Amino acid sequence: MPSDVPSKTKLLLRALSGETLKTPPIWLMRQAGRYLPEYRATRTQAGSFLDLCYNPELAEEVTLQPIRRFGFDASILFSDILVVPDAMGRKVAFREGEGPVLEPLRHVDEIARLNCDVTEHLAPVYETVRRLRKSLPAETALIGFAGAPWTVATYIVGGSGSQDQAAAKAWMYRAGDEFQQLIDKLVAATIEHLSAQVEAGAEVLQIFDTWAGSLPALYFHRFSIAPTKTIVAALRARFPDVPVIGFPRGAGALAMEYFLQTGIQGLSLDTAQSLSFAKEALQPIGCVQGNLDPLLLVAGGKAMRSAARHILGELRDRPFVFNLGHGIVPQTPPEHVAALVELVRGSPK
Amino acid sequence: MPSDVPSKTKLLLRALSGETLKTPPIWLMRQAGRYLPEYRATRTQAGSFLDLCYNPELAEEVTLQPIRRFGFDASILFSDILVVPDAMGRKVAFREGEGPVLEPLRHVDEIARLNCDVTEHLAPVYETVRRLRKSLPAETALIGFAGAPWTVATYIVGGSGSQDQAAAKAWMYRAGDEFQQLIDKLVAATIEHLSAQVEAGAEVLQIFDTWAGSLPALYFHRFSIAPTKTIVAALRARFPDVPVIGFPRGAGALAMEYFLQTGIQGLSLDTAQSLSFAKEALQPIGCVQGNLDPLLLVAGGKAMRSAARHILGELRDRPFVFNLGHGIVPQTPPEHVAALVELVRGSPK
Numbered sequence: 115m116p117s118d119v120p121s122k123t124k125l126l127l128r129a130l131s132g133e134t135l136k137t138p139p140i141w142l143m144r145q146a147g148r149y150l151p152e153y154r155a156t157r158t159q160a161g162s163f164l165d166l167c168y169n170p171e172l173a174e175e176v177t178l179q180p181i182r183r184f185g186f187d188a189s190i191l192f193s194d195i196l197v198v199p200d201a202m203g204r205k206v207a208f209r210e211g212e213g214p215v216l217e218p219l220r221h222v223d224e225i226a227r228l229n230c231d232v233t234e235h236l237a238p239v240y241e242t243v244r245r246l247r248k249s250l251p252a253e254t255a256l257i258g259f260a261g262a263p264w265t266v267a268t269y270i271v272g273g274s275g276s277q278d279q280a281a282a283k284a285w286m287y288r289a290g291d292e293f294q295q296l297i298d299k300l301v302a303a304t305i306e307h308l309s310a311q312v313e314a315g316a317e318v319l320q321i322f323d324t325w326a327g328s329l330p331a332l333y334f335h336r337f338s339i340a341p342t343k344t345i346v347a348a349l350r351a352r353f354p355d356v357p358v359i360g361f362p363r364g365a366g367a368l369a370m371e372y373f374l375q376t377g378i379q380g381l382s383l384d385t386a387q388s389l390s391f392a393k394e395a396l397q398p399i400g401c402v403q404g405n406l407d408p409l410l411l412v413a414g415g416k417a418m419r420s421a422a423r424h425i426l427g428e429l430r431d432r433p434f435v436f437n438l439g440h441g442i443v444p445q446t447p448p449e450h451v452a453a454l455v456e457l458v459r460g461s462p463k
Numbered sequence: 464m465p466s467d468v469p470s471k472t473k474l475l476l477r478a479l480s481g482e483t484l485k486t487p488p489i490w491l492m493r494q495a496g497r498y499l500p501e502y503r504a505t506r507t508q509a510g511s512f513l514d515l516c517y518n519p520e521l522a523e524e525v526t527l528q529p530i531r532r533f534g535f536d537a538s539i540l541f542s543d544i545l546v547v548p549d550a551m552g553r554k555v556a557f558r559e560g561e562g563p564v565l566e567p568l569r570h571v572d573e574i575a576r577l578n579c580d581v582t583e584h585l586a587p588v589y590e591t592v593r594r595l596r597k598s599l600p601a602e603t604a605l606i607g608f609a610g611a612p613w614t615v616a617t618y619i620v621g622g623s624g625s626q627d628q629a630a631a632k633a634w635m636y637r638a639g640d641e642f643q644q645l646i647d648k649l650v651a652a653t654i655e656h657l658s659a660q661v662e663a664g665a666e667v668l669q670i671f672d673t674w675a676g677s678l679p680a681l682y683f684h685r686f687s688i689a690p691t692k693t694i695v696a697a698l699r700a701r702f703p704d705v706p707v708i709g710f711p712r713g714a715g716a717l718a719m720e721y722f723l724q725t726g727i728q729g730l731s732l733d734t735a736q737s738l739s740f741a742k743e744a745l746q747p748i749g750c751v752q753g754n755l756d757p758l759l760l761v762a763g764g765k766a767m768r769s770a771a772r773h774i775l776g777e778l779r780d781r782p783f784v785f786n787l788g789h790g791i792v793p794q795t796p797p798e799h800v801a802a803l804v805e806l807v808r809g810s811p812k
Contacts, residue, residue, distance in 0.1 A: 287762035366715020367740035391716035413636035
């Protein structure tokens, strides 16, 4: 693993190790993206969206763009949660304005044919990580990531994004043991993918369970908490110093059980999470991150400043990372991002 | 108000008054609807969906259909949350397969022109309630309902349903005081609409805040809890014996503050709510209702039975009403509904 400055001087790593900082570190989910004109310019040089993910030179460039502009405390690899199914043999296409499309997986015998050895196909992603580790400023932590098995399964089974995850749920409810086989395959592939990112230089990992909030409690335990726990245990055994952040979006009060049981070091809070619950029930377990509404970043002005100050007031007295409750949206004015960074850094405790 | 048997012999009213029952009452959100062939047959007799809502004879018929089939403990008036904006002067159209469409309200001077005196326009709805109170079996409680101001505002401002409520949020964040004027108008109209339903014979009221879960905590307090509290206080002053159920969908841990502060008698739990949180934090406050995933009712079989037994096991030892976590979906086999009712009734404590 390359090394530059000792990792523990990086603010994100200090917060995740349980330190309360005068000025919390800040980074934003989907900080590299369409709201930046320089991203849109680079994007035109790649063919498809997936071509951009698999092009180390261009992926490095778009990952660095928000760091140059805003000097975030962490940089998250530019990639997508669907590179894993793509590498497993479920070809993914991104159609402009439509989102991702896959050939839906609907038969149990197709599960056995999924390839969990994803690292060869994903070699360009690890090359991007290696480049970033060299090009990032010494104080910037590098985050690798993957989708959680449940969330990735909703795309593999559904064949596209959906609001109710009906196709994946239909299978999960009809034949839980078959669905478990799919989840197990995704657990294995995800461990390989995240491990390869650490070996290439990632210092922190985040697991995105975007659709965790559509699972009933019983299934949340089986298909969100349990697979994540297996992944985290495997990663901790191999890389005991690399913290993992979990993002069970929409988990509400179940976020406490998720935080306690998965073994993660940081919990990312969605937009709707109760801040008093976060303060009283979640921060005693470990570091939390979030939860500004991305649409407040679009609005900017007084509403954004009040909400950001409210979050800081509630959460900064314990280990905390400033972030959004979900990814930046394309219509975000970049100057609002600059104002947010200034506010968070300009109001030390 | 018409009276048949004393209200308090009805199971739903007993549960909402704080009684733990051997066999919990059961009704299902959207129990009158497209999954029933007899509904689809009646539907063809009406012009538009809204024509059906405004036709007392046909609306009564579709409300009664699930009671005849399944003998639910409660009947919910067949209507829609968007009859209120329709009556306020924001004409609503339902396009087949597209959902509701309204002329988006985007200027503050249009708010002053909203008509809060909705009861004349909605007279056919109250006529349906009066008919139902006569035609329902003596043991069946009659539920009236309305959308919560925040949720209705997302349609009025957005002009249609949306997944991120971006248009309403943009206004709310840009000019909170203007948005408050819209919410205040909706509070006034909602009080009138719910009061008229009670005067016509509704014995329980439910307030649907379908999009509560998209509000950050700060805004959840201002635009979900506070308006609901005002509505509930006005209703309790006029009708102290009529319990109100709140449904802040997606509120997660914030459901506790909602339950404590709004003054409601029952809290409806969405699909993702933690059952241990419901048992330990919510039931000590009052009666809870929910939370079976409607897609488990589509799946049926072992998964549905296990989940229903799990919910019963967690919640039946305190005041509880069996229900779904969201409305029945059209692809639900009616025989699964029959099996669920049998399971809930067939396994007394």
